Amino acid sequence: MLIEHLNRQLRERAEQSLTRQRRTTLSPCGPHARVRHEGVERSVLAFCSNDYLGLANHPALVAALAEGAGRWGVGSGASHLVSGHGEPHDALESDLAGWLAPSIPGAKALFFGTGYLANLALLTALGDARATLFADKLNHASLIDGGLLARADMQRYPHGRLDVLEGQLQRCTTPIRLIVTDAVFSMDGDLADLPALLDLAERHDAWLIVDDAHGFGVLGPQGRGSLAHFGLRSERLIYMGTLGKAAGVAGAFVAAHPTIAEWLLQVARSYIYTTAVPSAIAHALRASLELIAGDEGARRRASLQQRIRQLRAGLADLIARRPSLGWRLPESATAIQPLIVGDNERALSLSAALEAEGLWVPAIRPPTVPLGTARLRITLSAAHAEGDVERLLAALRAAS
Known part of the structure; x- marks a missing residue:
């Protein structure tokens, strides 16, 4: 019965063009990749990674990871609260707290295995029965799931509609109120x-509560993230940043008032009941922070901004010349550039046409995005060259 039930649902997903597929990468993370799909290997130009600064295969970080493994091995052996919390974890948390101190006075940081785990920890540990969560409807799935698992009431407001949010806050009667948002959606x-x-x-x-998964390392002075980008400073800020995107390695962290960090350490189930990330990863991340904050990080952020401007100018010109396509390019000054094409089948067809030309640009469909807004999610990296972006634009012109 179970297999029949699941097969029926899988067929229904396929009929709605919602089937997801994996591709196996045969090369390090980077724009020029070797990929295997359905038994066929080919070289592709990828516009689908969140490696925004192109650090995932940086020689200095590869060397730092190897050095860390040589000093501390490849496993942590236990959770942070048993025996898995090593000196590199401690040093990394101190570094991250320093990064956020200008925005959050006296901030303390806590290192997590992934951003998903960090968000589950935040919302379930802070969202008790005395709290209300107020969440933007386009928040990441980890924030939605954390809210659903919390004991707090969760009220969602339409994307960016702060007038609706204000009304919800005015009517709220619980003593604890937590506004939850992505920084970069x-x-x-x-x-x-x-x-x-x-x-x-x-x-x-x-x-x-600010999820800065896509802003950390990219936005703000020295890549210190969205809070620094806006020049914010407040004890009321609770910050989550991921370290597997612009930072090029893996993991995530929460930075907040020391009491909040201590509370998470004491009660957050997704922190307490999971094996710690290996110390070698934390060691490599410290090297990544140095790169991001230094001259090389500044050069890479400038290069990324050039590619963003180039792509947007080219797409805007294409859309203006071919309005019958119905494509839309929403406002975005970040590395995430969504080309909205409408229905699922059109998005899949466009992605397949690009793949035939050796370009890897994924089609994103519901439920990841709202119904009727299937899109190509084009992500740019400092590792992309000007010619790479022109090649993508030429392929889109041909496919239109």
């Missing part, structure tokens, strides 16, 4: 209005 690339959200938090005695 993962499928649209737009930025939340963090200054206005923080103003609402301060006026309504709330806390602001």
Whole structure:
């Protein structure tokens, strides 16, 4: 019965063009990749990685990871609260707390295995029965799932509609109020209005939880993230940043008031009951932070901005010349550039046409994005050359 039930649902997904497929990469992370799909190997130009600064295969980080493995081995052996918390974890948390200290006075950081685990920890540990969560409807799945698992009531507001959020805050009767938002929205690339959200938090005695998965390392002075980008500073800020995207390695962290960090350490199930990330990863991440904050990081961020401007100018010209296509390019000044084409089949067809030309650009469909907004999620990296972006634009012109 179970297999029949699942097969029926799989057929229904296929009929709606919602089947997901994996491709196996045969080369290190980078724009020029070797990929195997359905038994066929080919070289592709990839526009689908979140390696925004092109650090995932950087020689200095490869060397740092090898050095860390040589000093501390390849496994941690236990959770952080048993025997898995090594000196590199401790040093990394201190570094990260320093990064966020200008935005969060006295910040303390806690290192997690993934951003998903960090968000589950935040919302379930802080969202008890005395709290209400206020969440943007386009928040990442990890924030949605964390809210559903929390004991708090969760109220969602339409994307970016802070007038609706303010009404919800005014009507709220619980003593604890937590506003939850992505900083850079993962499928649209737009930025939340963090200054206005923080103003609402301060006026309504709330806390602001910010998921900066796609802003850390890319935005703000020295790549310190979205809070620094907007010049924010408040004790009411609770920050989650991931370290497997712009930082090029793996993991995530929460930076917040020391009491909040201590509470997470004591009660967050996704922190307590999981084996710690190997110390070698934390060692490599410390080297990544040095790169991001230094001259090389600045050069890579500048290069990324050049590629963003180039792509947007080319897409805007294409859309203006071919309005009958019905394609849309929403506002985004980040590495995430969504080309919205409409229905699922059109998005899959366009992605397949690009793949035939050796370009790897994934089609994103519901439920990841709202119904009727299937798209190509084009992600850019500092490792992309000007010619790479021109090749993508030429292929899109041909496919249109």
